[in-house]
Amino acid sequence: MKLVLLGVSGAGKGTQAKNMIKRYNLGHISTGDILRKHIREGTAIGLNIQDGMDAGQLVDDTLMISIVKDVVTRVEFENGYILDGFPRTLAQAQTFDEFERIDLAIYVQVDDRIVIERLTGRWVCDCCTQMYHIKSFPPKVSGVCDYCGCTLIQREDDKAETVKDRLRIFHELTGPVISYYRELGVLFTVSGEGSADTITNTIIQKLDTLV
Ligand code: AMP
Numbered sequence: 001m002k003l004v005l006l007g008v009s010g011a012g013k014g015t016q017a018k019n020m021i022k023r024y025n026l027g028h029i030s031t032g033d034i035l036r037k038h039i040r041e042g043t044a045i046g047l048n049i050q051d052g053m054d055a056g057q058l059v060d061d062t063l064m065i066s067i068v069k070d071v072v073t074r075v076e077f078e079n080g081y082i083l084d085g086f087p088r089t090l091a092q093a094q095t096f097d098e099f100e101r102i103d104l105a106i107y108v109q110v111d112d113r114i115v116i117e118r119l120t121g122r123w124v125c126d127c128c129t130q131m132y133h134i135k136s137f138p139p140k141v142s143g144v145c146d147y148c149g150c151t152l153i154q155r156e157d158d159k160a161e162t163v164k165d166r167l168r169i170f171h172e173l174t175g176p177v178i179s180y181y182r183e184l185g186v187l188f189t190v191s192g193e194g195s196a197d198t199i200t201n202t203i204i205q206k207l208d209t210l211v
Pocket of ligand 1 (some may be wrong): 084085086088095157
């Protein structure tokens with residue numbers, strides 16, 4: 001099963017992806033995680049994209065397409081995958097369509113106000129990428145990851161001033177991707193405002209009709 005997960009950052013895509021990969025034995029491809037790894041490791045790509053990413057801007061389509069093209073053909077994704085964070089522009093979606101056929105695009109829809117509250121309270125482990133939230137999911141010890149003991153950081157692009165720009169970019173550039181998949185008849189929209197379990201169950205009901 002080849003799935004695309006759409007939604008603004010903070011919609012809860014990561015949590016849903018984790019639940020889906022367990023149930024359907026799929027690989028998880030997060031383009032944001034791939035790019036952050038480049039930045040952490042100081043690769044040429046990382047150095048090139050860091051400032052733009054910190055400012056909440058999108059990375060160039062050509063680079064994103066080449067990254068995704070390389071990843072989806074890996075043997076570990078033979079059984080299928082959830083692509084989380086791609087495509088984010090119509091050009092990415094159309095080019096992706098030329099080399100992969102997805103089974104479903106799942107759009108996790110959340111009101112902008114809720115996204116702002118979620119993102120600006122979000123902290124992430126610098127080592128294992130586990131997410132926390134100061135109100136809804138705090139770590140046991142402030143500033144420390146429950147799982148690996150590493151320091152928690154606030155992503156530059158989760159800072160309040162950047163979040164509004166990311167929302168604007170999402171509506172302007174990723175909105176057309178949602179319309180594109182709707183027209184292709186492969187879009188499934190789920191509200192991302194309920195509990196994580198409720199959202200997972202709604203998605204599972206749909207995916208079970210595909211397997
Ligand atoms: P995410 O973790 O999915 O919120 O992605 C974090 C950042 O990575 C985004 O704000 C973009 O700067 C960059 N990024 C991730 N995926 C893409 C993509 N498909 N196209 C362009 N930029 C991306």
